[in-house]
Amino acid sequence: NIDEGASLIILSDRGVDERKAAVPALLAASAVHSHLVKARKRHMAGLVVETGEAREIHHIAVLLGCGASGVNPWMVFERIPELLALASPGISAHGADSQAAGLSAETVSDNYMEAVKKGILKILSKLGISTISSYRGSRLFEVVGLSETLLKDYFAGAESRFGGIGMAEIEADVLENHRRVFGQGTAAGEATAAGVASVGAASANPAPELPWPPRLATLLTKAVRNGDNAAWRGYADGMDDPARQPFAFRDLFAFKSGMAIPLESVMGTKEITARFSVAAMSCGAISREAHEALAAGANSAGAWSDSGEGGEDEDRSTYADSGIDSRSASRQVASGRFGVTARYAADAVELQIKIAQGAKPGEGGQLPGAKVDAYIAKLRHSAPGKSLISPPPHHDIYSIEDLSQLIHDLRCLNPEARIAVKLAAQAGIGAVAAGVAKAGAPCVVVSSGDGGTGAAPLSSLDYVGNAWEAALPEIRQVLAMNGLDANIVVQVDGRLRTARDVVIAAILGAREFAFGTAALLSMGCVACGKCNLDRCPVGIATQDPALRAKFAGQPEHVAAFFSFIAEDVRSILASLGATSLDEVAGRWELLDFGRRAATTREKLLGFDTIMTALEIARRYPLDEEGDTDGSGPPQLPLPEAGLRRFNGENRPPFAIPDIDALLIERYSKAMGVDRRIEAEMPLRNADRSIGAALSGALIRLGAALAPDAIRVRFTGTAGQSFGAFLIDGVNFTLSGEANDFLGKSLSGGRIIVRPRDESRFQPERNVIAGNVCLFGATGGEAFLGGQVGERFCVRNSGALAVAEGCGDHACEYMTGGQVVILGRTGINFGAGMSGGTAYVLDEDQLFDTRCNLGDVDLETCADLKDGVFLKSILARHHMLTGSPRAKLILSDWEEYLPLFVKVTPR
Ligand code: SF4
Structure with a gap:
């Protein structure tokens, strides 16, 4: 045609x-x-x-x-x-x-x-x-589920790793559907025998049940509250029942019977629970009571919990002194940087960078306004009632080098903390995990699509994430082939229900195990599936005070859940003839991959890719001839699995930048109650994250700094992340210019950048600082005597920032603070802005064409208060940076004031 x-x-x-x-x-x-x-x-x-x-x-x-x-x-x-x-x-x-x-x-x-x-x-x-x-x-x-042919x-x-149906089955489905609609017409008779058989088998299945059936949830709650072994067996055996509808590939796998060993020779319960954690759930998504109980329970079991994205109350450190440690040992650093202050990160045992979440890869989080009460708003540096959106990407990570820079920033701030990077399970994850290892993170978290989240849209939950059964072997293979397996611990996060899941994940390559929904069940969750509605009947996924009062979970319940699981893990290991979880790693021969497949369709799935990946990994490292026959050099010892054990390991200390080390030493030696230091230092562009280590050390010293207690004048070119995490009382002035990420997560400090005294260019026409400045700032000030790059002040929630022009996407997702731009902006200004105020000098009267008007209102600065504020800020900007631009505007204030546009969220 x-x-x-x-x-x-x-x-x-x-x-x-x-x-x-x-x-x-x-x-x-x-x-x-x-x-x-x-x-x-x-x-x-x-x-x-x-x-x-x-x-x-x-x-x-x-x-x-x-x-x-x-x-x-x-x-x-x-x-x-x-x-x-x-x-x-x-x-x-x-x-x-x-x-x-x-x-x-x-x-x-x-x-x-x-x-x-x-x-x-x-x-x-x-x-x-x-x-x-x-x-x-x-x-x-x-x-998933289509044959290679x-x-x-x-x-x-397109890629299909586990095979599945072909034309015959599709034909059978088509004809079966046709028969259902039109009755036993002639077409039905044309179906192939295999196809009809499989359709018949499928239609003979009992009514599908839920992945977390309420009847089993009730048994779990009963088991952990009463120490009821029979209830536990009812839960665990019910979940593992081969007759249950499969919800994951692993539900088709069975353990092979091995040479069983006595239970006493298997690693202890505490060694196993030391590898368990409560998966990331934010205080906001769940109630304060549930969040604290989960953390306290995990800590008491020698495990740990992750804060999720949303900050954490500093008062929880005080409770720890009273014997109940309800701090989240792992603190999440996600794309919205909600609550990520210098103190939050400096107080962590682990910092988890969430690149993606298995249940909704490619999406950020969204906390509906109804769940943002005064307490949650305080933690997130926002206003009550405002919906809070995390952007899909981290605005400071567009490459593996950017990730490496964020890892460096965090390590400077908190050199003792383990850095973990959370990735979504998907094809190609092995290469990304290798990149994470090379970027210096000692832990990678694999998050699969079946992990629960009340905040993911159904279209993501149903169709986006993939399975850890595919991701773990791929990671194991790629890490082994690149000699990186001794550098990094692999953690799995994705609908772990019983010890059976734990041991299967261990065989496929995981060494740590994060529990989300199952941990909530132990706290009394009844698996009603309404987490996003703020109407949780048991006070977990809600901020409603009346519902929160119904919360009956206790830290002991999580600890009991971990113990039950660990005991079952021991039994399975003993039955497989293995003394530890590490001993089963990569041993695919312990699994019969298709034995539980019941229907014709399930039997069409093949898991050769898992076996091949694990087999390849087992042959590494190569010998001198490049052979993979196992005769190569001995494998390097793996890092300790389990956060507390990893951190107890004798590892070489992280070398903080010399400049920070010098400033810490000088401050430590400063005398008097009102300690102050002043310094002058040259800078090169290789000097990265200057100020982060200083801020972290001051927090750990418990220093209460007077305003401007530490004043440093730098000359030269600052490397990336200049002034990252700078805390109040620290004042950096740079004569020169700065690279990307200046003032990242600024936490109260002040950064001034001005041209060198001898410079001849017009500052307002030149760029003085790079991209993504002030990203995630929660407080402090920045006066930048020139233009800045793209994504200026994205997710600012409390800082005051002045620049003389900026690139695209400035003030995106801003929730607080004030921004003054004394020149032209790029496009997409203020997209997703839900708090704070920006003032833009709009000389060409075209700012409305560059601003994203979907979320903000524009108005003049006719209000007297705006005029007074702007004038005072300009005076300070001129005083601190010597800005000719500010001087000019101030000298003709009545002419310029009407040209300022005030940008506020709608
Ligand atoms: S809303 Fe339902 S599923 Fe969500 S935590 Fe509460 S009881 Fe569990």
Whole structure:
């Protein structure tokens, strides 16, 4: 048809009737797209798919990703009037949303299309793709459950690691569905015997149950509250029951029977619980009481917990002195940097950089305003009632070098803390984990798609994350091949339910184990699945004081849960003939990968890639000839697993920058109650993170600094992260210029950058500091006598910052503080801003075209208070930086004031 001049191909399944069944739309679209690409004719025609199969955003996104130019989900539009007729206010029935009652079919159709559009944009954003034409036909999918042959023939480029169904099964499904709709017509008889058998097996399954069935949740709660062994067995055996519907690949695996050894020869319970942690959940997502009880329980068991993204109350350090240590030993540093102050990070045993979360890779967090009460707002340096959004990426990490820089910043601030990096389980994770190891982080956390989060959209929970069963062997293989396995501990985080999961994860390569939902069950969670509604009936996932009062969890419950699991781990290890978790690592032969597969479809899955990866890893390191026969040099000892043990290890101390070391020494030697020091120092661009180690040391010394107690004048070029985490009382003045990340997580200190005295250029026309300055600042001041790069003051929540011009994306996601820009800005100013104020001198009257007006309002500075504030800030800016620009504006104040635009969140 294209050869005959057709420029649009429409694939439609509208013609289905008693005698005709439709080829699945995705298969048809992908086949046509692939054929046209091979024939070099794809550009000559559009490809529209008209299908009743597509309903959800994911369905439409996959069709576009497989080559469709457009999609018409006709069945949705045809059913809207019918569903509207069923909708009535207050009643949600038959799948009809009660909120739709009273709306016209046209409005509902428009809403549907708007929702699909937003969903597709979100998917593109998660993938880092800007335009639909770059996404169309890209097949950037990891496929679960399709055979290699099918992929090769119809979905080339997509990846499927465990195989699955082929054409015969798809045909059987199509015909079975057709039979269900049209009855036993002639078409059903054409199904293949294998296909019919498998459909039959599938339809014979009992009604599906939930991954965390409430009946088992109740048993777990009973077990930990009463020390009830019978209840524990009921929970653990119920979860591991082979007759239960599989929810993960590991549910198809079985342990092989080995040469059992006596239980006494297996590592002890405490050694095992020392490798357990409570997975990251923020104080905000869950209540203060639950957060503290989880941490205290984990600490008392010799394990640890992670704070999640949201800061932590400094008072929890005081409780520790009274015997209940409810501090989160691991503190998260996530993309929003909520609550990440110098004190928060300096008080941590571990700092976990969350690059991605398995349940929603590519997305940041979102805490609804209803959950942000005064306490949560204080922790996050925001205002009560404001929804808080974490950006998808870390604005200071766009490469492995940037990650390495953040690791360096954190290590300077807190040299004793272990740095962990959390990644989402997906194809290619092995290479990323190797990068993490090379960047200097001694722990990588693998987070899989089945991990729970009440804050993830259903489209992410259902379709985005992948399994740790695939990720762990890949990591093990890549680390071994690159000689990095002795540098890094692998932790797994993703719906760990019982000891069975723990031992399987250990065989596949994990050495530490983080529990999320299961830990909540031990606190009384009844698995109702309504964490996002702030109506948790047991006071866990809520900030409602009345509901929080119902919280009955105790630290002992978490400790008891960890003990039960650890005891079961010991039993399994003994049955496998292994004395420790490390002894089973990589031993794939201990698992029968498909033994629990019950249906024809499950039996089509193959797990050779797991065995191959583990086998390759086992052969390393290579010998001198490059052979992998195991005769190479002995393997280096692995680092201690378990946070407390790792930190107790005798490791070489981290070398903080010499400049910081000198300043710490001088401050330590300073005499008197009101200790002060002043210093002058040269700087080179190799001097990175200057000030972070000083701030961390001062916090650990318990120093209460007077204003300007430490004043340092630098001359030269500052390397990255100049003044990162600088605390109040420290004042840095730089004559010269600074690289990226100046004032990252500024925590009360003051940074002044001004041109060198001998410079001849016009400061307001030149860049004096790089990209991502003041990212995540929570307090302090920065006066920058020139322009700055992109992403200035992103996620500022409390600092005052002045610059004379800035690049794109300034003040994005800002929640507090004040920013003054005395020149031109780049585009996308103020996107996602929900707090604080910015003032921009808009001389060309075009700022509204560069500002993201979706979230902010613009107004003049007619209010007297604004004028007084601006004038005083400009006077200080001129005094501190010598800015000719500020001097000019002040000299003609009445002319300039009306040119300032005030930017406030809507
Ligand atoms: S809302 Fe339901 S699922 Fe979430 S923590 Fe509470 S009881 Fe558990």
